Amino acid sequence: EAGVTQSPTHLIKTRGQQATLRCSPISGHTSVYWYQQALGLGLQFLLWYDEGEERNRGNFPPRFSGRQFPNYSSELNVNALELEDSALYLCASSFPGLAANNEQFFGPGTRLTVL
Amino acid sequence: KNEVEQSPQNLTAQEGEFITINCSYSVGISALHWLQQHPGGGIVSLFMLSSGKKKHGRLIATINIQEKHSSLHITASHPRDSAVYICAAYTGGFKTIFGAGTRLFVKA
Numbered sequence: 001e002a003g004v005t006q007s008p009t010h011l012i013k014t015r016g017q018q019a020t021l022r023c024s025p026i027s028g029h030t031s032v033y034w035y036q037q038a039l040g041l042g043l044q045f046l047l048w049y050d051e052g053e054e055r056n057r058g059n060f061p062p063r064f065s066g067r068q069f070p071n072y073s074s075e076l077n078v079n080a081l082e083l084e085d086s087a088l089y090l091c092a093s094s095f096p097g098l099a100a101n102n103e104q105f106f107g108p109g110t111r112l113t114v115l
Numbered sequence: 116k117n118e119v120e121q122s123p124q125n126l127t128a129q130e131g132e133f134i135t136i137n138c139s140y141s142v143g144i145s146a147l148h149w150l151q152q153h154p155g156g157g158i159v160s161l162f163m164l165s166s167g168k169k170k171h172g173r174l175i176a177t178i179n180i181q182e183k184h185s186s187l188h189i190t191a192s193h194p195r196d197s198a199v200y201i202c203a204a205y206t207g208g209f210k211t212i213f214g215a216g217t218r219l220f221v222k223a
Contacts, residue, residue, distance in 0.1 A: 033211070042201070042213050042216055043211075088156050090156075104211075105160060106157070106158035106160065108155075109157070
């Protein structure tokens with residue numbers, strides 16, 4: 001069974017540009033989660049999508065947005081990039097919701113560098 | 116004070132030693148997740164639990180809901196266990212709060 005996939009692996013942008021990151025969940029999973037891991041910092045929850053809807057978001061500005069498509073894949077868009085947006089962005093998927101049985105499985109991440 | 120605290124931050128062990136990593140949380144949770152992150156950044160799910168104890172191979176995870184504390188144990192540690200171990204608390208608002216991670220290095 002294929003795991004969670006993310007693209008691209010690496011992305012280099014300059015300040016003010018927009019970045020688009022993509023995630024394909026495990027087949028059968030409808031929930032997709034996005035996390036940011038800045039260098040030297042821990043994982044921070046960004047967004048949770050389920051059944052095409054944004055269910056919750058972390059403490060990030062509105063320039064971080066995304067969407068989930070009918071096939072449950074997801075995009076994370078970061079507008080007006082700032083240097084501090086440089087980070088590893090991880091996507092995870094699970095069956096619907098967050099409960100003891102709905103374990104999250106993580107993708108390999110996209111490393112975004114903002115110059 | 117962070118809502119999810121891990122200890123120790125860094126841990127160096129000799130191969131074969133028994134290792135314990137602790138996670139304390141101050142929020143209400145629906146479940147707690149232990150993750151392993153290797154140097155390349157990839158994250159592997161180890162355990163997800165809301166009560167009691169789970170075991171897989173040399174790894175054991177326990178949680179005490181009353182004390183708001185979870186532990187991850189590694190028996191007979193091996194250099195390939197070297198990684199960052201992260202606990203994640205799933206809160207009632209369906210937000211995930213992560214601990215800062217414990218960096219483990221196991222010497223051969």
